[in-house]
Amino acid sequence: MAALAWLALFLLGAGAVLLALAWRTWRAGGLPKARVVATDTRGWRRPSQPYYSPTWDLAGRPDYVLHHRGSLIPVEVKGGRTPREPYEGHMLQLGAYCLLLEEAEGRAPPYGLLRYPEATFRVPFDGRLRRRVVEVLEEMRAAEAxxxxxxxxxxxxxxxxxxxxxxxxxxxxxxxGGY
Incomplete structure (x- = not known):
């Protein structure tokens, strides 16, 4: 009977250690505690449908969409080296996802997250980023025309x-001869 009590105590302690490690890993990731409502990562669960905006004639699917404090938050995961500051192209991509979520939900996300291997950047979806995304979309359409x-x-x-x-x-x- 004493051996069973020791085993239970050991398993309880091991569970506490694993829980603490999971908590530390989550905090180190820089992501908020939130519910994942959409994903584009095939390894975790079936990918969500892309978002589409007739206003901007734009479609896309962030790596993750989180529901956090009443807002949908796009998360884009990047590999490679972690920059000191997010790259402009990555911020524009994230801003485009914010436009898509705004049209889908009727409310703009307050920010998006860029997750690099060693850091997560919170990028505000403010007037400046919105204007730059729209400007680039217009430049792309003009080049295509x-x-x-x-x-x-x-x-x-x-x-x-x-x-x-x-x-x-x-x-x-x-x-x-081809791919």
Whole structure:
């Protein structure tokens, strides 16, 4: 009977240690304690449908959408080196997701999160970011109206990773004649 009590005590202690480690890992991640309402990560659960905005003629799907304090918060996860400050392109992508969520929900997210391997940046979705995203969307549409946008690189690996590679007439061909 004493052995059973010791086993129960050991299991209780091990559970407490695991809970403390999970709590520390969550806090180190920089993400708020929130419910995940949508995901684009295929390994965790089935990906959510993309968001679409007829106003901006824009579609996209953040890596995660969190429900936190009554707001939907887009989260974009990036690999590679962690920058000192978020890259502008990443902030624009996050801002575009904020536009999509605003149209879908009727209310703009107050911020979005950029998660790098060693840091999470909280990016306010303010007037400045909104204006910059809209400006870039307008620049993209103008470039497309002028005759399209040429591929801006010579790196086959980028083509392999691109979601448009199957329909792109500018993709770089690999040694086998295609991807």
């Amino acid at each position: 002028r005759g399209g946008i040429a591929r801006g690189h010579q790196e086959p690996w980028r083509c392999r990773a691109c979601g448009y590679r199957d329909v792109c007439d500018q993709r770089l061909e690999g040694p086998s």
